[in-house]
Amino acid sequence: MGFKLLSLITIFCFASTSYAQSIARSSLNSFGNSVQKNGIRLTQTAGQSSNYSVFNSTELSIELRQGFQQTNNHLIHDKKGLQFILYPNPNHGSFSIQFDERIYGEIKYRLFDNQGRIYSENKLSTAGTHLFNFNLPAGSYILQLKDSIGKTGTTKIIIL
Incomplete structure (x- = not known):
């Protein structure tokens, strides 16, 4: 009984670790562009494996992003600062x-x-x-x- 239990636990450990990690395909954007006019900002990037859009609206601006983009939320944009x-x-x-x-x-x-x-x-x-x-x-x-x-x-x- 003890040998069967030990064998079962060993098989379970090897089986779970062999499927625990996988490599996912990813890519880095190769180029893009950003355009802003009248409070509306449009940014896009190309060369990515996924493509989606995000709409972000505040009272002062509208932002539309296409592609996988990480915004620079850690940077503070002071509208009263140097433009x-x-x-x-x-x-x-x-x-x-x-x-x-x-x-x-x-x-x-x-x-x-x-x-x-x-x-x-x-x-x-x-x-x-x-x-x-x-x-x-x-x-x-x-x-x-x-x-x-x-x-x-x-x-x-x-x-x-």
């Missing part, structure tokens, strides 16, 4: 910044990675469009801008 457009994003390290409003004085910027290491820190004037050529390894980085009166703006950049 600017960074383009093209993603790319190989050459970015342009255009400010949405007229800004006086100088702007300080910092570029750091997701672990908080600062890669670049400098000042720039506020006139016109600014070009950046970051010679960095591929990955995602955070660009933080701060004007002379303390308004800040933050965005995520992706270097391919």
Whole structure:
């Protein structure tokens, strides 16, 4: 009786561990786009094994996402902060910044990675469009801008 019980438990343990884990096919998006106009934001990505849409509406904005996308909920978007457009994003390290409003004085910027290491820190004037050529390894980085009166703006950049 004891040998049969021990054999049964051994078979059960081997059978349960052989089916306990499986490998699921997954993919990483290869490219995408984001468009915003009149408070409506549309984002899409391609190169994925699944495709679905999410509709998110607040009083001030509407967001429609297609494809498997993780939003940056951990980033705080302050509507009263420094407003600017960074383009093209993603790319190989050459970015342009255009400010949405007229800004006086100088702007300080910092570029750091997701672990908080600062890669670049400098000042720039506020006139016109600014070009950046970051010679960095591929990955995602955070660009933080701060004007002379303390308004800040933050965005995520992706270097391919």
